[in-house]
Amino acid sequence: MKNALKLRHLAHRVRALKVDGTLDAPVAALAYDARTVVPGAVFFAMPDREPAEGRFAIPRAIERGAAAIVCEHGGFLPYRATRIRVADCRRALALAAAAFHGEPSQKLQVVVVTGCAARVAVAHLLAEIFRTAGIPIGLAGSRGCSLGARTLPPLAPAAEALEVQECLAEMLRAGCRAGILEVPPEAIQRGVLAGGEVDHLVITRLEAGPVGESAPQTHGRAQLPEGWQHGVRLRPGPNGRRLAGGLWHVEDVLAGRAGNGAELFFRVSGVPAPTTDCRARLERADLRGTDLHVTAPEGGGWHARLRLPGRGLARAALAAAALALRWKLPLSAVQRGLVHAAAVPGRLEPVGAVHGAPVLVDATPALEDFEAALRELRDLTPGRLRVLFGCGWRHPAPVRPAWGATAARWADEVILTDDNPGRESPAALAAAVAAGFATVAGHPPRYEPDRAAAIAAMLARAQAGDCV
Known part of the structure; x- marks a missing residue:
């Protein structure tokens, strides 16, 4: 403070x-x-x-x-x-x-989750497990800041160390004993964590395809990516009630597998801990959630019904479980934390249903994650997949047509609307997306610039069995 x-x-x-x-x-x-x-x-x-x-x-x-x-x-x-x-x-x-702010990282157990887009879900689920274990926890990241009973705005993509230290200090004032920071890799390279110490640095790679800053492996042991050495400082050794600090890589081994009965298999590499493999069998997946049979790294297994749709979130849940068990949190807290976990904000987040069709919100800013979400939903939806989206000024101009092409490839119906155009022309932004859509569908998408009107139009067309 x-x-x-x-x-x-x-x-x-x-x-x-x-x-x-x-x-x-x-x-x-x-x-x-x-x-x-x-x-x-x-x-x-x-x-x-x-x-x-x-x-x-x-x-x-x-x-x-x-x-x-x-x-x-x-x-x-x-x-x-x-x-x-x-x-x-x-x-x-x-x-x-x-x-x-009084060196807040010296008084908190600090966990940093970075890497691919799955970091959002992994951080959220780790926080649920900590709470279930009875550890007062704060969570700050791109989807908001939760400090016990208080909530604050999310950390902006261009946030600096000043905002990070303010969040940690607020966690202390709220009575938290631990804090989770969800930050993109480029923020660590910029040095937003350089002012304090970190107990655990988790680097996620749970999705197929390139993820920018990935988790390099050296003979089965984790190491800091090049350029990070001056951006983050790991706390050396155990310290009182703190857990032993370390660097952890969580990497999917079967990211492309699909279908009920498929096996989820990923690897957790840690310093100073040895590498372990974690497995689960996907017993059922639908738009309401996922049934898993989890095999713990130490042996033994249990069934879990997650209220999280999609295999991507199931992988994130398993990653959170494996990390929590490696940190010696109680197995019962891990099980209950995952089963009762609320929706991950902005990651296939259920916000209601209309005419029997679930309505989900996904706030991914990256094209590859947009495609992964649509591919996942196409697999889980028995009826029509209806997608409403728009591109804003933050979406690079060269990839805007690809957003339209991706929507045309996976969705049954698309309505294009306006996102934040910044100083650009909303019509020109939409035209670039529509051009990409037309290359796949053979015709332009329906365009409704008013977002409220676009949402109303999409919801009015939904039927039982669909997904919006």
Whole structure:
């Protein structure tokens, strides 16, 4: 939690190369966006963020009352604010944020889940298991931040260490003993975790196909991917009530298998723990959930009825179970945590039903995950698969036609609507998607720019046996 941090302590913590000005003032706040600076704050002038504000970022921060500027280069005369020069401004922000919030990772058991898109589900299910085991847990990630009874907005894709340390501090204030951070691999490379220590770093690869930052293997042992060594610091050894820290890779071995009776088989590699293989037999899968027979790594098995649709979520559940058992959480907590787990936000999330047809929401931003979700639902839907979607400005222009082609390939009916266009033309965005759809279907999709009207139109056409 926040403490009375002085500039002198902050300069030492961020390993200042040179200081111009007084260091006696207290630190009121930290900021990396000049628009959020308050009087007495320390502003971090990160070079790759300054272009968004132009060359006026530092003058604007000083005008708003910044007590000090942390920068990699001079850029201003230190008359109205102390100038603290550092080698790496982003790393300095991470170290300062941890100090400003009272080093929260020293008081929490911290679990970081990263890797492929399955990290969202694995983090959510791990949190369910921790809660069932009686461990007060906080969860922060791309689908929201849950701090006991409190909820906060999700971590943005471009979140910095300041937001991460704020989340950990809020978890402590909420009475949590452990915290789970779900972050993309590129965030770790940027150094958002560099300010504190991590008990467990879990790297997931539970889906077929490329996932960007994957989990390299060396003779059956896990290792940090190249470029991560300065972005995350694993806590050394056991520490009181903490579990022994480690690096864990969870990799699917049979990601492409399908159908009832298929075997799910994946591998958990850990440092310092040895590699283990985990298995489950898929007994039944439908839009309401999945029946599994799980074989624990230590032997023995049990049946589980998951309220999670699809094999992808079943794989995530097994990954969470294997990790929890490796961390010596009670088997009963693992079983009950998975059976009673609520829907994973934004991952084939059931939000209701209309005319007997289940309605699901999936918020994946990646084309390969969109296709995996549609392929999964096509397999599980006895009737018609009805898909409503749109592409926004964050979807790269070259792949927008591929989104349309993918929808045409797997869905029986498609309605295209508008997503956040940013500064682009909504009609031009939709036209690019529609062109890709037409290459597969032979005709353009129905286009309804008003999202509410598009949803109403799709729901009105649903029938029993369909999936929306």
